[in-house]
Amino acid sequence: MVNPVLLIVVPLGLAFAIPLFGFISKRIEKYIPTVAMLFNLIVSLLLIPKALQQPIVVSIGGFPPPFCINLVAGPVGILFSAIIALVGLLVSIYALDYIKEGAATEKYHTLYLLLLVGATGVVLTGDIFNLFVFFEILCISSYALVAYSGDKAGIESAVKYLIQGTIGSALLLIAIALLYGLFGTLNMADIARNIDSVSPISVFVPLVLFITGLGVEAAIFPLNAWLPDAHSSAPSSISAILSGIAIEVGIYAVARVVFTIFGAQSIFLFLVFLGLVTLLIGEMCAFSQRNIKRLLAYSSIGQIGLILFALGIATHSGVVGGLFQIIAHTLSKALLFLTVGYMIYRTGSLEISTLEGMGRRMPLTSLAFTIGAFSLVGLPPFAGFPSKFLIVRAALITQEPLFVVLIALVLLGTIIEGAYFLRIIQVLYFKGTQEHKSTNAQVKREEAPIIALIPIFILMLLILIIGIYPKLVTGVLNSAAGEFLNRIEYIKAVLG
Amino acid sequence: MIYYLGAFGLIFIGLYIVLVKHNLIKVIIGLSILDTGINLFLISIGFVKKGTAPIFSRPGLKAIRMVDPVPQALVLTAIVIGVAVLALALSLAIRLYQHYGTLNLRKIKEQKW
Numbered sequence: 001m002v003n004p005v006l007l008i009v010v011p012l013g014l015a016f017a018i019p020l021f022g023f024i025s026k027r028i029e030k031y032i033p034t035v036a037m038l039f040n041l042i043v044s045l046l047l048i049p050k051a052l053q054q055p056i057v058v059s060i061g062g063f064p065p066p067f068c069i070n071l072v073a074g075p076v077g078i079l080f081s082a083i084i085a086l087v088g089l090l091v092s093i094y095a096l097d098y099i100k101e102g103a104a105t106e107k108y109h110t111l112y113l114l115l116l117v118g119a120t121g122v123v124l125t126g127d128i129f130n131l132f133v134f135f136e137i138l139c140i141s142s143y144a145l146v147a148y149s150g151d152k153a154g155i156e157s158a159v160k161y162l163i164q165g166t167i168g169s170a171l172l173l174i175a176i177a178l179l180y181g182l183f184g185t186l187n188m189a190d191i192a193r194n195i196d197s198v199s200p201i202s203v204f205v206p207l208v209l210f211i212t213g214l215g216v217e218a219a220i221f222p223l224n225a226w227l228p229d230a231h232s233s234a235p236s237s238i239s240a241i242l243s244g245i246a247i248e249v250g251i252y253a254v255a256r257v258v259f260t261i262f263g264a265q266s267i268f269l270f271l272v273f274l275g276l277v278t279l280l281i282g283e284m285c286a287f288s289q290r291n292i293k294r295l296l297a298y299s300s301i302g303q304i305g306l307i308l309f310a311l312g313i314a315t316h317s318g319v320v321g322g323l324f325q326i327i328a329h330t331l332s333k334a335l336l337f338l339t340v341g342y343m344i345y346r347t348g349s350l351e352i353s354t355l356e357g358m359g360r361r362m363p364l365t366s367l368a369f370t371i372g373a374f375s376l377v378g379l380p381p382f383a384g385f386p387s388k389f390l391i392v393r394a395a396l397i398t399q400e401p402l403f404v405v406l407i408a409l410v411l412l413g414t415i416i417e418g419a420y421f422l423r424i425i426q427v428l429y430f431k432g433t434q435e436h437k438s439t440n441a442q443v444k445r446e447e448a449p450i451i452a453l454i455p456i457f458i459l460m461l462l463i464l465i466i467g468i469y470p471k472l473v474t475g476v477l478n479s480a481a482g483e484f485l486n487r488i489e490y491i492k493a494v495l496g
Numbered sequence: 497m498i499y500y501l502g503a504f505g506l507i508f509i510g511l512y513i514v515l516v517k518h519n520l521i522k523v524i525i526g527l528s529i530l531d532t533g534i535n536l537f538l539i540s541i542g543f544v545k546k547g548t549a550p551i552f553s554r555p556g557l558k559a560i561r562m563v564d565p566v567p568q569a570l571v572l573t574a575i576v577i578g579v580a581v582l583a584l585a586l587s588l589a590i591r592l593y594q595h596y597g598t599l600n601l602r603k604i605k606e607q608k609w
Contacts, residue, residue: 129570136577143584152595156604159520159588166527166581167514173534173574174507180567181541 001050002043004058004073007081008121011036015113022106029106030099033092033113040085040120044078051078052479055493057126065126065494066190072126072494075479080123080252083327087244087334088116090455094338095237097451098345108148115141115241119249126494128176128261129186131253132169139165139217142246146234157229164226168216175209182206189494192261192487207264210257218250219304221278228285231297232350236341239293243300244334248326251304255311255322259484271312276406279305283416291350292343295420296336299376302413303329309410310391311484315398319481320474321390327466327473328375328383335372335459339365342448352427359429365448366428368456373421375463378414383463386470388414499540506533520592520599524585531578535571542567 014036022029050056055074059065073081092112099108118138125131143165147158176186182198183191195203212223219227227247231239258264258271282301289295307329310322342365347354359366375382378389395407447453466472483490510530514523542564550562589599596604 129573133573133577136581140577140580140584143588147588147591150591153606155588155591155595156606159585159592159601162581162585162588163514163523163527166585167511167530169577170507170510170527170530170534174537176570177534177538177541177567180538180570184564186566 002046004043004047004056004071004077004124005060007040007043007073007085007124008071008117010039011113011117011120015110015117018110018113019106029109030096033109033116034089034096036113037085037089037092037116040116041082041089044082044085047073047078048082048476051075052476055483055490057494065496066185066187069130070126070187070494071124072188072490073124074483074490074493075476076252076256076483077124079323079476079480080249081120083330084116084119084123084245084249087241087330090458091237091240091244091334091338094240094341094452094455097449098237098341099235104148108145111141111145111148112238112241115145115246119245122249123252126188127186128179128188128191132172132176135172135214135217135253136169138246138249139169142230142238142242145238146230146242148238149233149235151233153229153233157226157233161226161230164216164223168213168223170213171209172213175206175213178206178209187494188256188261189491192263193491193495195262203262207257207262207267210262211254211267214250214253214257216250217246218254218308219247219278219301220254220274220308221281221301221305224278224282224301224304227301228294228297231300232291232293236293236337236344239297240334240337240341243297243337244330247300247304248307248330251307251311251326254308255484259314260487260490263487265314268312268314272309272406275305275308275310275312276409277305278302278308279410279413281305283413287416287420289420290352292340292352292355292424293337293350295352295424296333296340299417299420300329300333302417303333303376306388306391306410306413309406310394313391313394313398313403314485315394316478316481316485317390317397318394319484320477321387321394323477323480324387324390324470324473325384327477328387328463331383331459331463331466332372332375335368335456335463336376338452338456338459339369339372339448342452343369346446352424355424355427356431358427361446362448363445364453365456368460369428370425371460371463373425375467377418377421380467381464382467383470385467499536499543503533503537503540506530506536509533518600518602520589520601523601524582524589527585528578528582531574531581535574535578538567538571538574 014032018029018032051073052075055072058071059068061068118134121134143158143162147154183194216223231242279302282298286295286298307322307325310318375384378384392407395403506529510526513526517523544563547561547563550565593599
């Protein structure tokens with residue numbers, strides 16, 4: 001059997017070996033992230049069947065679980081690590097051409113791999129302090145990557161992101177210290193076992209600090225001021241990773257803390273409202289944007305709100321819907337940012353109006369953008385449709401009038417989303433074509449390079465396949481939702 | 497008790513500086529104070545009065561009189577992370593100054609909602 005530790009160790013080792021590979025040949029540096037993520041994807045896929053039967057618990061150092069740092073590769077952990085590896089692999093292929101070779105490229109590739117290691121570590125760990133450490137790896141490398149281009153906007157957003165992110169992680173650390181003071185342990189399962197033995201008030205403060213601290217990275221509404229700046233001024237390949245992976249990992253951590261560690265029934269409704277507000281604010285801000293990458297960033301905030309809403313319903317079907325939405329959003333948003341990356345590269349501007357006629361200049365890229373946008377809006381037969389369908393169904397079968405009202409507001413958010421995405425698609429295909437016809441019939445084709453089209457194509461295919469045949473992932477999602485909702489199972493699996 | 501007061505005092509001083517000051521260097525100093533406060537808090541959780549290091553260095557030492565080693569390990573890690581963040585923040589401050597010619601965060605607002 002393959003050991004899940006390899007999912008963290010191999011990319012981490014390779015990340016720091018990249019400068020060494022650079023001594024041998026400057027050429028091979030950029031292939032290292034691809035190799036590492038391919039390895040992770042294969043290992044994750046190999047581990048899925050085993051993790052579905054029984055969570056794989058790895059004790060590091062040979063002590064039994066409450067005394068050691070342990071990894072828990074259950075359905076949730078393996079599902080997330082597979083998604084991270086898949087998107088990481090595709091984006092690293094894209095970056096082979098997108099990140100032009102220069103003096104600092106080895107730094108880019110090292111940081112990129114470290115970001116993915118941090119994300120994988122967060123989803124696999126079973127220890128709250130270890131979660132904090134991996135979270136910091138994720139955050140610090142993303143601060144640096146936002147500033148990678150070194151231009152005015154990048155540096156300014158990185159500074160903002162760094163200040164807010166550091167305060168968030170400081171709150172997280174205070175929460176961890178409080179929990180350690182209460183329980184004398186850092187193991188998630190051990191804390192979860194003992195959480196009912198102390199008064200609810202003394203657990204409430206750490207819970208609030210956890211949600212606030214993790215909420216900064218997860219971009220939950222009042223804490224998301226950094227996101228539009230950071231996502232829009234990072235290089236497009238990094239925007240895809242930040243939007244597709246980093247904030248999802250934040251949401252995962254919130255869900256893990258709320259569901260598994262605290263089992264806090266009373267806070268679910270609060271999460272639902274928080275999700276709804278995040279969704280509506282994100283979509284409304286996105287609607288008024290003229291800058292295409294900023295628009296996509298705000299749309300990410302909206303999607304995060306939807307995921308939080310679905311997880312907050314906290315029934316089996318709600319959590320399945322939320323996890324499905326995570327997959328759909330990761331694939332679609334990565335696709336959108338990757339296609340937009342080359343559109344911006346060709347036009348040299350971030351304004352939506354400059355994308356006029358792109359449907360003829362870059363037909364394949366525009367097609368991919370359209371598919372990603374349709375999937376995000378939730379049109380069949382793309383991946384966004386089953387996820388939104390599941391969320392609406394989950395809200396309706398609770399049979400509470402409150403949820404019926406709330407889901408109506410969620411659908412309102414979706415309509416706004418549809419409006420602005422259709423506006424961009426109109427600009428891509430139907431605007432400015434008349435003049436082109438009259439002046440020169442032959443529009444110059446400037447397609448994205450073939451090496452960037454490969455990942456775009458794979459993402460398109462995956463969105464279509466999952467949209468047409470959702471059963472492909474629902475099996476894993478069902479057991480993942482089971483892991484979130486059944487704390488006793490989790491505690492038993494870890495502590496024996 | 498006094499340690500907890502000191503720790504939370506430092507945490508709140510740090511937060512106050514981050515929220516109120518306009519100069520980026522001062523904000524970074526605030527973050528650093530915040531970090532220090534948290535580290536002190538972690539250490540004081542595991543503190544035992546007149547305790548010894550958790551090593552059975554001589555016979556007759558009782559485990560009950562030893563300070564908890566786990567928070568110390570946590571603090572070591574947290575210090576390293578803090579240094580990394582601080583270094584990154586200062587290098588970003590240098591680049592920010594090169595671009596804008598000022599470190600006043602109120603004057604730097606090209607990116608907005």
